[in-house]
Amino acid sequence: MTVSLRRETLRKALIDAAEAGISARGLAALKARDLAREAGCALGAIYTVFPDLAALAVAVNSRTFRLLDATLREAAEAAMAAGGTPRAAANRVLIALAAGYLDFAAGHLARWRALFEFRMPEGQDMPQWHLDEQAALFGHLERPLAVLQPGLSGEERALLARSLFSAAHGMVLLGLEGKIVSLPLPYLRQQVTMVVAAMGRGLESA
Amino acid sequence: MTVSLRRETLRKALIDAAEAGISARGLAALKARDLAREAGCALGAIYTVFPDLAALAVAVNSRTFRLLDATLREAAEAAMAAGGTPRAAANRVLIALAAGYLDFAAGHLARWRALFEFRMPEGQDMPQWHLDEQAALFGHLERPLAVLQPGLSGEERALLARSLFSAAHGMVLLGLEGKIVSLPLPYLRQQVTMVVAAMGRGLESA
DNA sequence: GCACTGTTTTGAACGATGTTCATTTTATCG
DNA sequence: CGATAAAATGAACATCGTTCAAAACAGTGC
Numbered sequence: 249m250t251v252s253l254r255r256e257t258l259r260k261a262l263i264d265a266a267e268a269g270i271s272a273r274g275l276a277a278l279k280a281r282d283l284a285r286e287a288g289c290a291l292g293a294i295y296t297v298f299p300d301l302a303a304l305a306v307a308v309n310s311r312t313f314r315l316l317d318a319t320l321r322e323a324a325e326a327a328m329a330a331g332g333t334p335r336a337a338a339n340r341v342l343i344a345l346a347a348g349y350l351d352f353a354a355g356h357l358a359r360w361r362a363l364f365e366f367r368m369p370e371g372q373d374m375p376q377w378h379l380d381e382q383a384a385l386f387g388h389l390e391r392p393l394a395v396l397q398p399g400l401s402g403e404e405r406a407l408l409a410r411s412l413f414s415a416a417h418g419m420v421l422l423g424l425e426g427k428i429v430s431l432p433l434p435y436l437r438q439q440v441t442m443v444v445a446a447m448g449r450g451l452e453s454a
Numbered sequence: 455m456t457v458s459l460r461r462e463t464l465r466k467a468l469i470d471a472a473e474a475g476i477s478a479r480g481l482a483a484l485k486a487r488d489l490a491r492e493a494g495c496a497l498g499a500i501y502t503v504f505p506d507l508a509a510l511a512v513a514v515n516s517r518t519f520r521l522l523d524a525t526l527r528e529a530a531e532a533a534m535a536a537g538g539t540p541r542a543a544a545n546r547v548l549i550a551l552a553a554g555y556l557d558f559a560a561g562h563l564a565r566w567r568a569l570f571e572f573r574m575p576e577g578q579d580m581p582q583w584h585l586d587e588q589a590a591l592f593g594h595l596e597r598p599l600a601v602l603q604p605g606l607s608g609e610e611r612a613l614l615a616r617s618l619f620s621a622a623h624g625m626v627l628l629g630l631e632g633k634i635v636s637l638p639l640p641y642l643r644q645q646v647t648m649v650v651a652a653m654g655r656g657l658e659s660a
Numbered sequence: 661g662c663a664c665t666g667t668t669t670t671g672a673a674c675g676a677t678g679t680t681c682a683t684t685t686t687a688t689c690g
Numbered sequence: 691c692g693a694t695a696a697a698a699t700g701a702a703c704a705t706c707g708t709t710c711a712a713a714a715c716a717g718t719g720c
Contacts, residue, residue: 276573276576279705279706279707280706280707280708281705281706281707289669289670290669290670290671291670291671291672291707291708292669292670292671292708292709292710293668293669293670294708295707295708295709296668296669300707300708301707301708365571365573367482367571370482407637407641407645408645410628411625411629411645411646411648411649412649413628414624414625414627414628414629415621415622415624415625415649416621416624417624417627417628418620418621418622418623418624418625418627419617419620419621419624421620421623421624421627422616422619422620422623423617423620431613435613439613439614439616439617440617442617443617443618443621443653445656446652446653446656446657447649447652447653447656448656449655449656449659450651450652450653450654450655450656450657450659451652451656453655453656453659485676485677485678486677486678486679487676487677487678495698495699496698496699496700497678497679497699497700497701498679498680498681498698498699498700499697499698499699500679501678501679501680502697502698506678506679507678507679
């Protein structure tokens with residue numbers, strides 16, 4: 249009992265330290281010895297709680313996904329609440345989701361990058377529960393799409409949601425890539441909303 | 455004279471070995487000792503030709519960018535040659551570029567991934583000539599966009615080209631991500647062309 | 661208290677890695 | 691050929707993630 253409590257405490261301390269390190273210096277700076285020092289434990293103690301550093305990185309990414317999920321949910325609800333026709337609201341939600349995604353990425357740059365930079369070590373693959381967390385993000389898009397494209401089957405809608413998310417993700421990714429040469433955030437946001445709006449119009453006139 | 459020839463030979467042998475290694479086992483498997491063995495040189499010899507392994511990775515990526523550039527040019531020309539109105543041709547070119555990009559990524563998966571997985575070591579940044587190679591890809595999109603959106607300024611068109619490329623890149627990236635859960639290529643190609651076509655329609659009706 | 665036993669924690673040690681640089685080899689020239 | 695400069699070499703170093711024999715600890719019976 250006390251034992252597992254101690255382990256749980258250490259687990260949290262390690263995730264906290266890893267999250268802080270990633271936020272400050274990026275995923276590549278996740279070093280076992282730094283973590284042990286930061287969390288106040290022995291080097292080997294890390295491996296009594298996580299099988300390896302990859303599992304710790306997944307734990308951090310899982311936190312980030314949950315935060316992103318909450319952020320997108322909030323953005324969608326705010327856009328939905330503004331009234332208007334269902335189609336207008338749905339279009340607003342799509343744009344709000346894209347803009348919200350961009351703002352999240354820009355506002356938590358290092359942690360957001362870690363979501364996609366991270367690769368499982370050779371031979372292992374992502375735990376299913378983490379893949380599910382990722383897939384859940386697409387769900388935010390499916391609701392407005394159901395309004396805009398009521399003729400689509402559930403599977404078709406899921407595919408389209410995935411594609412739209414991916415397109416927005418690409419714009420955010422390449423838009424934030426170079427810290428120096430990249431666009432100022434407001435211009436980038438304008439581009440993202442413009443393209444998403446164009447996709448919305450194009451889909452309606454399909 | 456003979457000296458610089460020998461260096462040039464070694465340089466090519468190293469890039470060849472690195473390219474083969476990346477193609478077969480990914481960017482993460484770029485190991486100095488493997489390269490030296492493969493290229494038939496001493497470990498230290500690598501550092502007489504490249505300042506570090508990052509520079510070697512950039513050399514490989516540069517090759518890949520040139521190959522991608524040629525592939526996209528070919529795809530655009532083929533789509534252009536099919537005739538029809540200028541607008542129809544331009545729309546075809548946009549779709550052909552997206553599909554061509556997808557096929558390139560799927561057909562040279564590991565090398566294509568290396569283009570975007572690679573990060574410069576702390577403190578250094580990408581050589582400008584390599585950034586230029588990347589930016590040149592957007593140029594392929596600017597020509598059809600000039601037809602579809604003649605009212606745009608050069609800068610606006612460049613921005614839009616960048617955004618459209620980024621959107622397509624995102625779809626390809628996430629579409630090819632999971633080796634297991636990912637879509638079969640034909641379905642993915644259909645999604646990409648569908649979304650790109652929708653963006654084209656949406657932009658026309660802006 | 662103490663001895664015995666099983667569990668948990670620890671950090672030195674291991675194997676890999678990128679990079680350096682004293683040493684060795686090779687080339688050049690008088 | 692001998693002397694000197696240039697180039698190539700690979701052992702050595704610093705830094706990783708990870709392991710595991712040893713030490714510290716916790717419980718139990720007497």
